Amino acid sequence: MLNGEVIFWEVILSIFEYEAPPRTVEETGLSQAFLTGLFTKVLYEGGTMTPPEIGQVVKLPRIVCRQVVTEMISLNLVESQGLESDDIKSEIRYSLTDSGHKWALEAMLSSQYIGPAPVPLETFSKQIKRQTIANEEIRHDDLERALSHLVIPSQMMAQLGPAANSGRSILLYGEPGNGKTAIAEALGQSFRDTIFIPFATIVGNQIIRFFDETLHELADLPEGSLPLDPRWVPCRRPVLSSGGELTLEMLDFSFEKTSRFYEAPMHLKALGGVFIIDDFGRQVATTQQFFNRWIVPLEKGFDIMSLHTGKKFTIPFDQLVIFSSNMLPEELGDGASLRRVFYKIHVPSPTREDYFQIFANACNVRNIEFKSDVVKAFFESEYEQPGVVTSGAHPGFLLQHIKAICRYLGRDFELTDELLQIAWKNVVKVKKHKISSSI
Numbered sequence: 001m002l003n004g005e006v007i008f009w010e011v012i013l014s015i016f017e018y019e020a021p022p023r024t025v026e027e028t029g030l031s032q033a034f035l036t037g038l039f040t041k042v043l044y045e046g047g048t049m050t051p052p053e054i055g056q057v058v059k060l061p062r063i064v065c066r067q068v069v070t071e072m073i074s075l076n077l078v079e080s081q082g083l084e085s086d087d088i089k090s091e092i093r094y095s096l097t098d099s100g101h102k103w104a105l106e107a108m109l110s111s112q113y114i115g116p117a118p119v120p121l122e123t124f125s126k127q128i129k130r131q132t133i134a135n136e137e138i139r140h141d142d143l144e145r146a147l148s149h150l151v152i153p154s155q156m157m158a159q160l161g162p163a164a165n166s167g168r169s170i171l172l173y174g175e176p177g178n179g180k181t182a183i184a185e186a187l188g189q190s191f192r193d194t195i196f197i198p199f200a201t202i203v204g205n206q207i208i209r210f211f212d213e214t215l216h217e218l219a220d221l222p223e224g225s226l227p228l229d230p231r232w233v234p235c236r237r238p239v240l241s242s243g244g245e246l247t248l249e250m251l252d253f254s255f256e257k258t259s260r261f262y263e264a265p266m267h268l269k270a271l272g273g274v275f276i277i278d279d280f281g282r283q284v285a286t287t288q289q290f291f292n293r294w295i296v297p298l299e300k301g302f303d304i305m306s307l308h309t310g311k312k313f314t315i316p317f318d319q320l321v322i323f324s325s326n327m328l329p330e331e332l333g334d335g336a337s338l339r340r341v342f343y344k345i346h347v348p349s350p351t352r353e354d355y356f357q358i359f360a361n362a363c364n365v366r367n368i369e370f371k372s373d374v375v376k377a378f379f380e381s382e383y384e385q386p387g388v389v390t391s392g393a394h395p396g397f398l399l400q401h402i403k404a405i406c407r408y409l410g411r412d413f414e415l416t417d418e419l420l421q422i423a424w425k426n427v428v429k430v431k432k433h434k435i436s437s438s439i
Contacts, residue, residue, distance in 0.1 A: 021061045021229050029120040035068045037107035041114045043096045044104035048081050050091035059116035059230040069094060077103055113207045113261040116199035119231050124201045128316040131195040131272050134167035138190050146190035150179055151354050163343035169298050169321040173329060174347035177393030180324040181278050188239030188274035194219040195272045196232040206307050208262040212269055215240055238273035240266055244282035248293055255308050270319050280325040291337035298340040349390045359395040366399055371415050378420050389430040398423045
């Protein structure tokens with residue numbers, strides 16, 4: 001590994017609160033009683049285990065696990081079952097005593113969570129602020145590479161860069177099919193930093209699970225980097241998206257009444273990254289209701305969350321929120337709400353030249369000859385003369401239909417006016433109307 005890369009990772013890891021794994025119970029930020037309850041539940045489910053095997057479940061170093069087990073021995077909660085092998089240096093196996101089984105069952109009544117030990121909310125909040133998305137700057141070349149697969153007007157590129165670097169909120173609006181979602185996702189992918197996400201956090205005595213292997217992308221740390229507290233997972237900045245299915249209730253913690261622990265909502269799992277609200281305006285709740293819910297987070301940079309017990313607490317709201325909508329800004333909310341959306345970027349329908357470029361790119365991807373004369377005649381007859389709005393999604397959509405027609409007829413895949421006209425019947429045409437580029 002190059003010296004520069006070593007220095008880079010040392011800087012990244014030096015800002016991490018626990019740059020080395022905890023060596024005592026106190027350094028975990030958790031009480032002995034909490035860890036004892038967690039350990040009894042692990043042994044109740046796993047049977048006879050060694051301290052390192054327990055550590056693999058709770059994500060704590062063996063030195064800490066031995067301290068907890070030693071205390072459990074003094075409380076007569078576990079008993080030795082001998083060495084795990086004939087080697088005298090091997091680990092001692094432990095199982096629960098009758099008192100340990102009783103303790104485990106009582107712990108289960110509080111929460112059936114069995115997994116990595118949580119990190120305290122205060123520690124998590126500090127880490128969110130350390131790895132804020134505002135720390136990472138997207139340069140012009142980075143953004144161009146991220147958006148290179150799209151045809152984007154140069155004036156819009158000049159808006160997207162500062163908006164991405166703001167780490168605040170963006171509204172992308174315009175006619176459907178012009179790449180708003182693709183632009184939002186590409187903006188998210190332009191961030192390259194590694195951040196650290198906890199498996200779980202704890203508020204009071206309530207556990208909230210954060211890391212989600214279906215949503216978070218793991219990042220590999222370089223060989224020889226500093227050891228980390230194993231309760232944290234190195235990940236790329238998350239890029240999470242939700243659409244018309246999003247409800248106001250989904251912005252709260254999900255409490256499982258049977259298992260009695262919480263799952264963090266998607267927008268909090270996007271902390272340190274990008275959260276995209278696609279098709280904004282198609283949700284059951286009104287756009288104004290969503291803005292009302294997020295006025296404080298968007299303005300103040302923190303969210304107020306509550307537990308089923310009634311306890312309320314704050315957590316940093318650090319993410320780039322991207323609203324993507326087919327509606328005009330003034331149709332989405334009142335002036336006070338729109339003021340919290342820092343950047344409002346109109347994504348226009350393709351110009352004639354852009355449409356041809358998109359069509360040529362779509363042909364190239366599908367390995368079909370682009371015939372400019374055919375597309376020119378088609379554009380004039382179906383877009384210009386009747387006043388139909390162009391869409392960046394149309395070329396790919398038309399080529400998909402042409403391919404299906406050719407397969408059915410047993411013909412070679414080719415671009416002809418006849419096939420375009422047949423495919424065009426499947427397109428919903430929208431007549432031109434004026435869209436304002438500002439509010």
